[in-house]
Amino acid sequence: MSSSSSSRRGFKRAMPRTLLCLALFGLLCHTVVSAGNKFNVQTHAIYLKEPSDIAGEYEGAIGDFGIPLYGGSLSGRVVFPDENRNGCKEYRQGTFTRDYGSDEVIIALVERGDCYFAEKALNAQKAGASAAIIVDTKFEPLITMTTPQDKPSIQALIKEIEIPTALVAKKVGDQMVLALAEGKAVLLEMNWEESMINPDNRVEWELWTTSNDACGPSCEQQAEFKENAAEIAMELERQGFTEFKPHFKIRSCDGLPAVKEAGCNDNCIHNGRYCAGEHISSPYDETYKVRDVMLENKRQLCIFDYLKRSEQPGLWWKYASEFAKRCKIEDGNFGGDCSREIQKELKVSDSREFLMDVTRCMGDSNADEPHPLLEREKKYEMDRFRTGHGHIAYLPSILINTIQYRGRLDKASILRGICAGFKETSEPGVCLQDALQVNECDSGHSCWINPNASLAEEFSSTCLDTFRGHICMCPKGYIGDGYYCEEINECGLGTHDCDHTCINTVGGYRCECEEGFVKVGHSQCVRGDECEVNNGGCQHHCTWSITGPKCSCDHGFELTENGKTCVDIDECARGEHECDQVCINTDPRHSAGLAYVCGCFDGYTLDLQDPLLQRCIKNDNLLKHWGVDAGGKSTTFTALEITLIVLVSVTAVFVLGYVLYRWRFKRSMNSEIRSILQQYVPLDDKPLGKGKANAVLNTSSSSTSNLEQGKM
Numbered sequence: 001m002s003s004s005s006s007s008r009r010g011f012k013r014a015m016p017r018t019l020l021c022l023a024l025f026g027l028l029c030h031t032v033v034s035a036g037n038k039f040n041v042q043t044h045a046i047y048l049k050e051p052s053d054i055a056g057e058y059e060g061a062i063g064d065f066g067i068p069l070y071g072g073s074l075s076g077r078v079v080f081p082d083e084n085r086n087g088c089k090e091y092r093q094g095t096f097t098r099d100y101g102s103d104e105v106i107i108a109l110v111e112r113g114d115c116y117f118a119e120k121a122l123n124a125q126k127a128g129a130s131a132a133i134i135v136d137t138k139f140e141p142l143i144t145m146t147t148p149q150d151k152p153s154i155q156a157l158i159k160e161i162e163i164p165t166a167l168v169a170k171k172v173g174d175q176m177v178l179a180l181a182e183g184k185a186v187l188l189e190m191n192w193e194e195s196m197i198n199p200d201n202r203v204e205w206e207l208w209t210t211s212n213d214a215c216g217p218s219c220e221q222q223a224e225f226k227e228n229a230a231e232i233a234m235e236l237e238r239q240g241f242t243e244f245k246p247h248f249k250i251r252s253c254d255g256l257p258a259v260k261e262a263g264c265n266d267n268c269i270h271n272g273r274y275c276a277g278e279h280i281s282s283p284y285d286e287t288y289k290v291r292d293v294m295l296e297n298k299r300q301l302c303i304f305d306y307l308k309r310s311e312q313p314g315l316w317w318k319y320a321s322e323f324a325k326r327c328k329i330e331d332g333n334f335g336g337d338c339s340r341e342i343q344k345e346l347k348v349s350d351s352r353e354f355l356m357d358v359t360r361c362m363g364d365s366n367a368d369e370p371h372p373l374l375e376r377e378k379k380y381e382m383d384r385f386r387t388g389h390g391h392i393a394y395l396p397s398i399l400i401n402t403i404q405y406r407g408r409l410d411k412a413s414i415l416r417g418i419c420a421g422f423k424e425t426s427e428p429g430v431c432l433q434d435a436l437q438v439n440e441c442d443s444g445h446s447c448w449i450n451p452n453a454s455l456a457e458e459f460s461s462t463c464l465d466t467f468r469g470h471i472c473m474c475p476k477g478y479i480g481d482g483y484y485c486e487e488i489n490e491c492g493l494g495t496h497d498c499d500h501t502c503i504n505t506v507g508g509y510r511c512e513c514e515e516g517f518v519k520v521g522h523s524q525c526v527r528g529d530e531c532e533v534n535n536g537g538c539q540h541h542c543t544w545s546i547t548g549p550k551c552s553c554d555h556g557f558e559l560t561e562n563g564k565t566c567v568d569i570d571e572c573a574r575g576e577h578e579c580d581q582v583c584i585n586t587d588p589r590h591s592a593g594l595a596y597v598c599g600c601f602d603g604y605t606l607d608l609q610d611p612l613l614q615r616c617i618k619n620d621n622l623l624k625h626w627g628v629d630a631g632g633k634s635t636t637f638t639a640l641e642i643t644l645i646v647l648v649s650v651t652a653v654f655v656l657g658y659v660l661y662r663w664r665f666k667r668s669m670n671s672e673i674r675s676i677l678q679q680y681v682p683l684d685d686k687p688l689g690k691g692k693a694n695a696v697l698n699t700s701s702s703s704t705s706n707l708e709q710g711k712m
Contacts, residue, residue, distance in 0.1 A: 040390035041144050042406050044068065045191040046133075046168065049075075051184045054175045060133065060166030061142040062195065062406035065118050065158045067413050070192050071420035071468045072437065074131055074164065076105030078176055078186040086111045087120035091127035107131045107188065109176060112167070117145035118157045121165045131164045131190060135173025142167060144406065149394060155217035158408060164190060193468055196417060197401045201426035202240065203418050208247045208397040211296035214288075214329040215278040221409050222396045223324035229411045230321035232430065237314035241428045242418065246304055246316060248297040249392060250274050250378050259290075269294050271368040274378075278395065284329045292335060295365060296323075299339055301373045302361035306354055315346050412436070419467045431467045440470040447472035448485045459507045461485055477507035499525040539566045556588035556595035571596045580616045592660025608649050 043059040062068050079096045087110040096106045108129035110120045117134060124132040134145065145167050147154050176186050213223045236242040253264035253272035264272035267290040276294040279285070300323075304316045319342055327338035340355075348354040361373065385391055389402060398405040398414060401421045407413050412435065419431035431437070441463035447470075448461040461482045464471045472482025479488050488495070490509045491502035498511035513525035520526050529544040536542035536549030540557065543550045553559055553566035560567055569576075572583035579598035586594050600606055600616035607615040 040404060041142050042195065042404055043142065044166065044195045045189075045193075046166070046172075047189040047191060048172075048176075048186070049189065050187040051179050054179060058168065058172050059142070060168050060190065061144055062192075063117060063121065063134075063145040063165035063167065064406050065145070065147060066121055066132075066161045066163055066165040066407060067416075068164045068192055068195070068407045069190075070196050070407075070417045073189055073191040073193060074105065074107075075187070075189040076107045076130055078107050078109050078133070078180065078188060079129075080109040080177055080180050084123075086114050087123045087132075088115035090123050093127065095127045096124070097128040105130045107133060107190070109173070109180075110134050111173075112137045116147060116151070116154050117165070117167075118147050118154055118161060121161050121163065122157050125161060125163045129163060131166075133173075133190075134165065134167045135177070136167060136170045139170050142169060146394070149216075149218060152216050158217075158221075161408065164192075164407075166190065192420070196403055196420040198421050198423050198468075199401070200423050202243060203421040204243045204245075204401055205418060205421070206245050206247055206399040208249060208392045208395055208399075210248060210276060210278055210293060210395055211300060211323065212276065212278050212280065212290075212293040212329070213324060213334075214280050214284045216281060218395060219278065223328075225396070225409050225411070225414075226317070226324045227321045229414060230317040232411065232415060233317045234314040236418070236428065236430075237317075239428065241422075244313065244316075246300060246320070247380070247392075248301065248377060249277060249381070249395060250294075250297075250374055251277055265291070267291055267294070269298065269365040270371055270374070271366070273370060274298070274374045280329065287332065288329050288334060295336070295362075296334070296339065298365065298371070298374060299336070299358065299362060301377065302358050303343070305361065305373060306357045307348070310349060310354075312348060315348065319343070319346060422467065424466045424468055425464065425471060427467045432465060437467050439465045441465045445470055445472070446483055448474065448480065448483055450475075450485075455506060475507060477505075477509075497523045499523060537564045539564060554588065555593065569595065578612070578614050580614055589664060590661075592657050592664060594660075608645075613653075 042062045044062055046058045046060045048055050048058060077100065079100075081091065081095050084091055084095075087108070096108055097104070100106065106129050108124035108127070108131070110124060110132055112134050120134060121132045136142075145165065147158060149155070179186050209222050209226075210219065212219050233242075233244060237244055251259075251274075253260050253268045253275050256275060256277065259267045259275050259277070260272075264275070268275035269291060274294060276290050276297060278290070278293070280288055280290060280293070300316070300320065303319055304313065307313050307315050322342045322345070323339060326342065327333045327335070343355055343358060344351065346354070363371070381392060390404070396409055398409075398417070400417050403421075405414065405417045407417070415430070416436050419427050419436060422428075422431065432439070442465075445463045447463045450456040450460045452459075459475045459478065461472045461474055461480075464473060474480045474482055474485035477488055477490075478485040480486060487506070489504050490496040491504045496502040496509050496511070498509075500514050500517065501512045503510050503512060511519065511523040511525075513519045516528055517525040518528050527548050530536045530549045531538075531542035531544045536544070536551065538549065538551035540554050541552045543552065551559060551564050551566075556569055556571075557566040558569050559565070568585070568587050570585045571577045572579075572585045577583040577596050577598070579596070581601050581604060582599035584597050584599055586596055588595055591597070598606065598614045598616075603619055604616040605619055605622060606613050607617045
């Protein structure tokens with residue numbers, strides 16, 4: 001029978017309900033064996049490789065003990081012993097390995113029946129097997145191999161089993177047995193790569209547990225796991241890699257005949273609405289009742305609820321591990337007082353509010369009324385069942401991305417299951433440690449290596465180690481699946497980003513620009529600095545940009561339509577002046593940079609007190625304006641002072657205008673001389689020539705200065 005490794009099946013088992021009344025832990029048995037209850041079986045793929053006549057893909061049910069290699073695989077030779085084929089007795093030393101080399105991976109084939117699954121697996125492990133496959137003895141759907149909760153001696157074996165285990169259908173097992181009987185080698189691969197769904201970069205997981213530490217090996221394992229796993233669980237939660245939730249199995253007293261007979265008040269809270277199903281072993285049951293366990297389960301739900309709302313859910317692990325360590329039933333410390341001390345020690349952001357919130361949440365546990373958190377727990381488990389996820393059959397149970405984890409309850413095994421739940425390449429670094437997986441990039445991989453030895457080191461596939469194996473990625477400039485790569489001709493395919501010319505190279509390409517352009521960055525081409533040649537064609541000023549030369553004009557000028565020539569702006573005609581009466585437009589080149597000057601109408605004179613000479617005053621009011629009365633007397637200045645002020649002002653204006661005129665004339669002459677020199681001397685083509693041109697220009701400027709002095 002062939003099927004995919006990710007398929008899961010449910011089955012029904014019927015047993016007399018009288019078993020439910022045998023012990024107080026009947027709750028757990030009830031969920032496993034009650035008729036009509038659904039229990040999901042988690043499977044993994046089995047790839048039979050040899051012999052060819054039975055080769056194919058099959059499935060095996062993952063045992064609830066041992067260490068399944070989630071995210072990985074195990075390949076080996078199948079060995080079916082000549083004696084003790086059901087594995088119920090210890091095998092002779094070397095039963096599975098004596099006929100093969102020490103490096104051979106041996107997978108023991110064992111018949112079902114006559115003893116517990118855990119006993120068969122442990123005996124195979126002791127005889128040297130690397131894995132154990134149990135063959136069903138009747139035609140039926142696959143089941144999950146578990147250990148009985150009421151057999152402490154069998155439960156104790158779980159800690160010792162360190163190999164993966166699986167149950168296969170009778171048809172598949174018979175085919176392997178027959179092939180081995182015919183002397184054929186049976187080779188197969190047990191593959192768990194798809195046994196855990198891995199949709200994204202965060203894993204959601206749940207621990208179904210109890211605060212009880214005195215119900216036997218199962219409770220002891222849970223307490224030990226909380227202590228050992230707390231640190232890594234808190235760190236994964238803190239970094240956002242996981243989202244964790246604790247859960248507790250809850251039943252009502254009316255639904256548990258054994259509990260009801262023993263007394264609802266001793267085993268339940270809220271008038272029999274909420275009961276814990278596990279028992280307390282003797283002699284501790286004389287001091288504590290199962291009701292005390294249910295109270296602590298409720299308290300831990302209240303604590304997690306507050307921590308979740310305050311965005312500190314990881315601290316639940318701190319509380320649970322400390323409670324398991326310090327508040328033991330066997331030490332007589334179990335209960336609210338011990339819990340309160342641990343609550344006070346938690347580094348919660350608001351400790352006072354935290355303690356008050358937990359107290360409010362606990363409320364009156366004797367009240368004959370429902371409790372919202374406990375009702376939510378009951379509803380969540382029922383919803384799981386209704387949506388086909390099955391019952392939580394026994395404690396502890398761990399769900400990772402909604403998939404029930406199978407295997408041993410210890411930190412390393414659970415961490416392996418969590419790591420398998422991450423989307424490949426998104427797993428945290430802790431998942432890549434050698435204790436959890438083999439670094440295939442270091443131990444040998446099949447990624448493409450460039451056949452050109454000179455290019456192999458730089459241009460071969462990159463091997464990226466992942467929890468599930470490894471990923472190969474082609475080097476830059478190559479295309480393929482990583483196991484085979486070929487060079488990409490970006491220029492020929494048109495996938496380059498060059499502005500002008502693309503030239504293909506090994507592992508990529510390079511860009512070049514046409515003449516007159518300069519390359520900026522990897523691919524962009526922009527014009528060269530055209531301002532260096534003939535001032536970019538600009539009459540006045542040239543500024544270079546990637547789009548070409550940009551011309552601008554001196555003050556008082558503007559560009560014409562050709563964008564290069566400058567013309568005088570007629571501020572007077574445009575009304576862009578500040579003159580009081582008359583505006584006279586001037587050419588700034590011949591007026592010491594003045595764009596315009598102001599004048600006055602007949603009978604008016606420019607006000608010399610106006611620093612910009614824009615305001616006009618009447619001639620009749622001139623003396624009065626200067627503070628001279630009708631009698632020729634001034635309250636401020638004498639007539640001589642006024643005359644001197646006028647003469648000094650006129651002289652200052654004349655001198656300033658002349659200086660500005662000479663400065664503009666000299667600048668104009670320098671520009672004309674340089675323009676003439678550029679026509680006859682290739683200044684920009686030769687670095688040395690440019691220096692000579694500057695020397696000539698300086699000499700010309702000096703000569704011009706001498707001529708001007710001669711004129712003066």
